[in-house]
Amino acid sequence: MTLTIGLPSIEALRAQAGAALDRCGVDPRRLSGEQCSRSPITGAVLLPLSWSTPSDVDDAVSRAQQAFLEWRDTPAPARGALVRRLGELLGEHKQDIATLISLEVGKITSEALGEVQEMIDICDFAVGLSRQLYGRTMPSERSGHRLMETWHPLGVVGVISAFNFPAAVWSWNTALALVCGDPVVWKPSEAAPLTALACDAVLQRAITESGAPAHLNQVVIGGADVGQRLVEHPGVALLSATGSTRMGREVGPRVAARFGRCLLELGGNNAAVVSATADLDLATRGIVFSAAGTAGQRCTTMRRALVHRDVTESLSARLVAAYERLPIGDPTAAGTLVGPLIDGNAYAAMTRALELAQMQGGTLLAGGRRRLAEEAPDAYYVEPALVLMPEQSDIVRQETFAPILYLVPCDDLDSALELNNAVPQGLSSSIFTSDQAEAERFLSASGSDCGIVNVNIGTSGAEIGGAFGGEKETGGGRESGSDAWRAYMRQATNTINYSGELPLAQGVDFAI
Numbered sequence: 179m180t181l182t183i184g185l186p187s188i189e190a191l192r193a194q195a196g197a198a199l200d201r202c203g204v205d206p207r208r209l210s211g212e213q214c215s216r217s218p219i220t221g222a223v224l225l226p227l228s229w230s231t232p233s234d235v236d237d238a239v240s241r242a243q244q245a246f247l248e249w250r251d252t253p254a255p256a257r258g259a260l261v262r263r264l265g266e267l268l269g270e271h272k273q274d275i276a277t278l279i280s281l282e283v284g285k286i287t288s289e290a291l292g293e294v295q296e297m298i299d300i301c302d303f304a305v306g307l308s309r310q311l312y313g314r315t316m317p318s319e320r321s322g323h324r325l326m327e328t329w330h331p332l333g334v335v336g337v338i339s340a341f342n343f344p345a346a347v348w349s350w351n352t353a354l355a356l357v358c359g360d361p362v363v364w365k366p367s368e369a370a371p372l373t374a375l376a377c378d379a380v381l382q383r384a385i386t387e388s389g390a391p392a393h394l395n396q397v398v399i400g401g402a403d404v405g406q407r408l409v410e411h412p413g414v415a416l417l418s419a420t421g422s423t424r425m426g427r428e429v430g431p432r433v434a435a436r437f438g439r440c441l442l443e444l445g446g447n448n449a450a451v452v453s454a455t456a457d458l459d460l461a462t463r464g465i466v467f468s469a470a471g472t473a474g475q476r477c478t479t480m481r482r483a484l485v486h487r488d489v490t491e492s493l494s495a496r497l498v499a500a501y502e503r504l505p506i507g508d509p510t511a512a513g514t515l516v517g518p519l520i521d522g523n524a525y526a527a528m529t530r531a532l533e534l535a536q537m538q539g540g541t542l543l544a545g546g547r548r549r550l551a552e553e554a555p556d557a558y559y560v561e562p563a564l565v566l567m568p569e570q571s572d573i574v575r576q577e578t579f580a581p582i583l584y585l586v587p588c589d590d591l592d593s594a595l596e597l598n599n600a601v602p603q604g605l606s607s608s609i610f611t612s613d614q615a616e617a618e619r620f621l622s623a624s625g626s627d628c629g630i631v632n633v634n635i636g637t638s639g640a641e642i643g644g645a646f647g648g649e650k651e652t653g654g655g656r657e658s659g660s661d662a663w664r665a666y667m668r669q670a671t672n673t674i675n676y677s678g679e680l681p682l683a684q685g686v687d688f689a690i
Contacts, residue, residue, distance in 0.1 A: 349377070
């Protein structure tokens with residue numbers, strides 16, 4: 179099938195990328211070399227660039243450690259001023275960075291702009307946080323003593339980000355790290371190096387204008403060897419990594435072996451429970467965005483709908499009708515809602531999952547086909563797939579990073595909760611219901627076991643004010659809002675004796 183929406187030429191995409199990079203102030207010397215950035219819009223090469231080596235990681239960490247010595251003693255509100263300026267500059271370059279996101283990872287324009295807005299929002303959050311890095315004062319058991327805790331900058335933060343949020347995840351970490359007193363060394367996804375260079379250039383301008391020390395943020399672009407060196411480097415105090423559970427199984431033990439800290443944001447196999455009392459029109463809108471948005475390539479993408487049997491047929495009909503109307507094509511074109519998969523490997527994984535689902539009793543209700551663009555044979559546009567499954571089989575319990583939604587009928591809330599929790603991942607979940615008791619139970623300790631638990635919205639689209647992350651094989655990390663800042667600092671417990679005496683704790687007598 180030929181796409182109904184034509185695709186731009188690769189020459190036009192290259193011109194857009196070059197102009198955006200130039201406006202952001204990227205050093206043109208970084209845009210040469212034997213490696214390249216590709217666009218999933220056409221599958222063709224965007225621009226050449228050079229990659230870093232493991233020794234470049236060593237150099238970057240060394241420079242970051244020197245910057246840390248000055249930055250840790252800079253008052254937190256002054257550190258916040260740098261992040262404020264970063265947020266202002268991100269606002270000025272919102273369209274430029276969004277353009278690069280669309281070109282490199284295939285996000286539709288609205289979602290790309292939303293990602294940059296998320297970066298601006300986390301800067302706002304972090305600026306306020308710079309005056310709220312609170313400790314506690316506790317009562318001492320000894321007269322004339324005060325007991326308290328203080329929080330101090332931790333050290334160099336290493337960030338490894340994934341292709342699907344090529345800028346926002348870096349900003350979650352970097353905005354908080356900077357106000358907490360930590361420099362950052364960032365290894366972006368190999369699929370989105372241009373976006374990383376643009377973000378870094380904008381931050382470098384903010385650093386210069388704010389008079390902050392150099393090397394507070396450095397980008398090392400490369401393959402697995404570069405990432406491995408960052409993971410294993412003893413000078414990296416905190417390693418924040420976003421990616422697959424498989425990646426997390428490799429990263430976690432290596433960081434632990436050197437007694438470093440690890441913040442992992444890994445896979446998600448997210449479900450929505452649809453109650454018999456649900457508003458099905460509301461549920462349909464929430465499900466379609468969560469399942470088909472970003473072409474199913476979010477960690478919070480909805481992959482399972484656990485639907486009460488009484489409404490399964492009605493909801494299925496609504497979803498099929500919605501899926502058949504989804505505009506698929508050029509993500510930069512007005513009206514497009516579903517852009518391309520990142521590459522052929524993603525398409526192969528989707529195809530295999532659909533084959534297995536049907537072998538395990540599933541019925542393909544809609545989608546699943548590839549749409550071929552005559553002018554772009556190396557681009558992978560697919561119709562989001564809707565599969566009715568008689569039970570939660572092996573393939574349903576796995577995460578396939580593609581737009582596949584499995585509909586699994588359930589008898590009641592008990593069975594739906596059991597299925598929701600019966601997967602290795604624990605990132606995001608939601609329930610659509612008009613029954614307050616059902617909603618409260620879903621939110622309770624015996625309800626969903628995920629890190630994100632929603633009522634009457636989908637599984638994706640988190641705001642920065644709340645901590646983001648999940649449980650089980652999702653890794654247990656928390657980024658962005660709430661008290662996620664504590665991961666970027668070290669805690670000290672202080673006892674101050676102003677009594678003039680020296681009583682010991684627990685009544686110990688050690689007189690000399």
